[in-house]
Amino acid sequence: MNTNMEKVIIPRGEHSISRSLLSPNGVKVLYKLREHGFIAYLVGGGVRDLLLGREPKDFDVVTDATPNQLKKLFRNCRLIGRRFRLAHIHFHDEIIEVATFRSTVDAAEAALEEVAEVAPEEPGEAAAEAEQLEEERDRRRRRHHHGPPILKSEDGMVLRDNVFGTPEEDAVRRDFTVNALFYNIADFSIIDHVGGMEDLKNGLIRTIGDPMVRFTEDPVRMIRAIRFASMLGFNIEPRTEAAIEALCGTINKATPPRLYEEVLKLLLMGAGERTYQMMRHSGLFEPLFPHFDAWLSRESDCYPHVRVGKALEWADDQIGQGIAVTPPLLIALMFGEYLEEKVAQFRDEGLPPQQATDAAVAAFAGELAPTVSVPNRVLVAVRDILNMQHRFQKTPGRNGRGVVARLGFRDALQYLRFMEQLTPPKRSLADWWERFAAQQAEGVEAAPQPKGEAAAAEGAKKKRRRRRRRRKPGGAPE
Numbered sequence: 001m002n003t004n005m006e007k008v009i010i011p012r013g014e015h016s017i018s019r020s021l022l023s024p025n026g027v028k029v030l031y032k033l034r035e036h037g038f039i040a041y042l043v044g045g046g047v048r049d050l051l052l053g054r055e056p057k058d059f060d061v062v063t064d065a066t067p068n069q070l071k072k073l074f075r076n077c078r079l080i081g082r083r084f085r086l087a088h089i090h091f092h093d094e095i096i097e098v099a100t101f102r103s104t105v106d107a108a109e110a111a112l113e114e115v116a117e118v119a120p121e122e123p124g125e126a127a128a129e130a131e132q133l134e135e136e137r138d139r140r141r142r143r144h145h146h147g148p149p150i151l152k153s154e155d156g157m158v159l160r161d162n163v164f165g166t167p168e169e170d171a172v173r174r175d176f177t178v179n180a181l182f183y184n185i186a187d188f189s190i191i192d193h194v195g196g197m198e199d200l201k202n203g204l205i206r207t208i209g210d211p212m213v214r215f216t217e218d219p220v221r222m223i224r225a226i227r228f229a230s231m232l233g234f235n236i237e238p239r240t241e242a243a244i245e246a247l248c249g250t251i252n253k254a255t256p257p258r259l260y261e262e263v264l265k266l267l268l269m270g271a272g273e274r275t276y277q278m279m280r281h282s283g284l285f286e287p288l289f290p291h292f293d294a295w296l297s298r299e300s301d302c303y304p305h306v307r308v309g310k311a312l313e314w315a316d317d318q319i320g321q322g323i324a325v326t327p328p329l330l331i332a333l334m335f336g337e338y339l340e341e342k343v344a345q346f347r348d349e350g351l352p353p354q355q356a357t358d359a360a361v362a363a364f365a366g367e368l369a370p371t372v373s374v375p376n377r378v379l380v381a382v383r384d385i386l387n388m389q390h391r392f393q394k395t396p397g398r399n400g401r402g403v404v405a406r407l408g409f410r411d412a413l414q415y416l417r418f419m420e421q422l423t424p425p426k427r428s429l430a431d432w433w434e435r436f437a438a439q440q441a442e443g444v445e446a447a448p449q450p451k452g453e454a455a456a457a458e459g460a461k462k463k464r465r466r467r468r469r470r471r472k473p474g475g476a477p478e
Helices: 024-035 045-051 066-071 106-116 125-145 169-175 196-202 211-217 220-232 238-253 256-268 274-282 290-297 308-321 327-348 353-366 377-393 402-403 407-420 428-440 451-462
Strands: 008-010 040-043 060-063 078-079 086-090 095-100 158-160 182-184 190-191
Touching: 024 040, 024 060, 024 095, 040 045, 040 290, 045 182, 045 196, 066 095, 125 220, 190 196, 211 220, 211 238, 220 238, 220 256, 220 274, 220 377, 238 274, 256 274, 256 327, 274 308, 290 327, 290 353, 308 407, 327 353, 327 377, 327 407, 353 377, 377 407, 402 407, 402 428, 407 428
Parallel strands: 060 095
Antiparallel strands: 008 190, 040 060, 040 182, 078 086, 086 095, 182 190
16 A cells, blocks of 8 residues: 655644643553553544544554563453454553554465465475565565464455554554554654644545545445544545445445444444434445335325434434433434334234334344344344333323333333424423332332222232141041
8 A cells, every 4th residue: 555645743842632631541551662662652533532622532552562562561461353453451440452553565465475385395486486485575574573464355355454564554554544643652743644634634534545445445444434524523535435435335245243333333423413414425324224225215295204313313412411322222213213114014914012013123123134233132122112102101000110110211211202302292201201210219109009909909918828727636627
């Protein structure tokens, strides 16, 4: 991968990052690596966010120490991953992720290494070829720390990448320019190999290198481009955007479980509605949710489906207020109208409400399975959220305490609040159940039982077990 950018060093006086803004544990890791003779930089989203005045979620470190050297240096180190071998340095309340500088060596060079290792020691052309391959391997060995080679699929998708390299090579191996900035603990400078500072100032998300190649190597990078643009309020650079539109259909080469995790990150960062619009505009939404996307394209009673956008706006507002939105609640909100139509179809076929909801969620799970694999426990929780909407109509009805005690009660109540916001009622059921739940938590009796139930309960108390009559030794009753 070639880049023509020149290395730029921004001294401490010309940027806004101070050590006081860094994680103390991250600073400890950086200094310990430097004290033992290794290069160590803070890298990625942590540097980007600090330069933008945002609070970083993670502090990641990159170094020339290999994973095995890190394991020996840090007693609290755990090595993870197969595709990318990483070190997790565990502290009491934080994990600092440390990666070794990666190389730009490509799959052809890596394959060359493997051939050299098995070349036969025979006279003639084979021996000469083996000698050339060995020389090439030695040349690269002088340039790189060697781990297992990069492994790519036939269409260029990276399957494993553990070839270690230099800081410059590591920078150009990263996905986007704004994520490839290094903070150097040695002199507190910013090191920019790829023009990331300029893109940061201009509010642009740009791939490093050819976007067609980078998105082929890892299709999930297309989702990440949209996530960063939405989260930061940036635009996607035109060439990068064009590559997403051209390659959007390849997104399903990533595994369904991985795509589920990436979609969650997309929609739970507080900019879900903007992300949703960008996904549909770029063409990425349709291959991820083909059945749902087709439904969105059809109007209902001459009206477009706008509830999805409103649901995501509501979720963004909750997250902005510091109120958690769980994965089941997010899915129920986003796909709620779609699922309700499915429930109505099953009701028309004669199923009772709960069974109709169960059937609708099961059908929905079948549609998603090939593309975005939602865990079964999450789908069960979505089903409970929808089923409880019927139960909320009775206040309190039979066993109201049991309703409040259910695991999904809070999520179901949040869903009810969103629905009431769409069509404000005269009397808020959500407020009633909120008060009822508070009373139960305080041990207050909220409402008397109906007379019939009260009488039945009283009758049960009065029942006594009949004592068995003792028999005389002869066998006759006393």
